[in-house]
Structures are given as C-alpha cells and as structure tokens.
Amino acid sequence: MNNNIWQRLRIVNCKLIIVNHRGFTLIELMIAMGVFVLVIGIIANIFITSLQRQRSVVALMVANDNASLALEQMAREIRTGSGFSVDVNGALHFMNAKGEAIEYRYNAHAIERRVDLGTYFPLTSGNVTISALRFLLPNINNALWPPRIVINAQVTFTDRFLQNAVNDFQTTVSAREI
Numbered sequence: 001m002n003n004n005i006w007q008r009l010r011i012v013n014c015k016l017i018i019v020n021h022r023g024f025t026l027i028e029l030m031i032a033m034g035v036f037v038l039v040i041g042i043i044a045n046i047f048i049t050s051l052q053r054q055r056s057v058v059a060l061m062v063a064n065d066n067a068s069l070a071l072e073q074m075a076r077e078i079r080t081g082s083g084f085s086v087d088v089n090g091a092l093h094f095m096n097a098k099g100e101a102i103e104y105r106y107n108a109h110a111i112e113r114r115v116d117l118g119t120y121f122p123l124t125s126g127n128v129t130i131s132a133l134r135f136l137l138p139n140i141n142n143a144l145w146p147p148r149i150v151i152n153a154q155v156t157f158t159d160r161f162l163q164n165a166v167n168d169f170q171t172t173v174s175a176r177e178i
Contacts, residue, residue, distance in 0.1 A: 110122040
C-alpha cells in the first residue's frame with residue numbers, strides 16, 4: 001500500500017506532483033454536455049407547451065364563466081317577467097318586474113339586451129364567442145302552469161390546443177307571477 005502511494009507521487013523541479021491517471025477525456029465531457037443539453041431542451045419544450053395549454057384552458061374558463069354569468073342575469077330578469085314572446089328572428093321579448101319592455105337577442109357572436117326600444121347593450125364580453133342562442137317557450141299557452149322559458153346558448157372557443165372547443169349551455173326558467 002505504501003508503495004502504491006509513492007507510485008502516484010512524483011517530484012518534478014523540486015515540486016511534489018500527484019499523478020492521477022483517472023479523469024474525463026474531452027470526448028467524454030462533450031458527450032455528457034450533449035446529453036445534458038438534449039435533456040434540458042426536452043424538459044423546456046414540455047414546460048412551454050404545458051404553459052400554453054394552461055393559458056388556453058384559463059381563457060376557455062373565463063369565456064365559459066362570462067357566458068354563464070350572462071345566462072344567469074337573463075334568468076333572474078325572466079323569472080320575474082311576464083308577456084313572453086319570441087319573434088321571427090329568435091329574440092325574446094317580455095315585460096320585466098319594473099314594467100320595462102325587455103328584448104334579448106343574438107347578434108354578431110354576442111348576447112345583447114335592450115330596454116324599452118333603446119340601444120342594444122352586449123351582455124357578453126369580447127373574449128366570448130356565442131355561436132348560437134335560442135329561446136323556447138314550451139308551455140306559453142297553458143293557463144294552468146306558469147310560463148317556462150328554455151334558453152340554449154353555444155359558446156365557441158378557437159385555440160391551437162383546444163381545437164375549436166364548443167360548450168353548450170341550457171337553462172330553463174320558470175316565470176313567477178308577482
């Protein structure tokens with residue numbers, strides 16, 4: 001053992017140098033760095049793709065929340081309304097609890113509301129694409145039951161990752177007599 005230590009030590013120009021034949025060659029270092037860069041590149045690509053998909057899903061959730069909020073706002077007003085009718089263009093007309101003439105319609109990928117033949121105001125924001133809106137009055141002529149209004153809406157979201165996601169919303173509102 002003592003002899004092995006002396007084989008690894010050499011005296012050169014009056015300096016003690018430890019000779020170690022174990023180490024990495026330049027080729028081994030280049031291969032290790034190449035593998036490391038490849039693995040980091042793959043991990044970075046997976047991370048960037050997952051961030052893009054997460055952003056797409058969050059945008060879809062915001063669009064769905066906005067459409068859901070618009071439907072809930074319509075349902076609250078319809079619940080206390082009377083005199084319901086749907087015109088040939090598919091717009092819903094009725095009188096709300098305050099005695100105002102209300103109209104809800106689908107126009108240019110948005111749900112719009114108008115009060116007393118005034119200006120139309122959108123209920124949905126610009127990041128929401130409404131691709132269909134339909135109002136059904138299944139028992140409007142039945143005097144025994146309060147009127148029911150069925151609202152069907154379709155929200156479309158076009159994205160590279162979600163591939164034209166479509167969500168259908170439907171709610172049925174039973175109008176109350178106040």
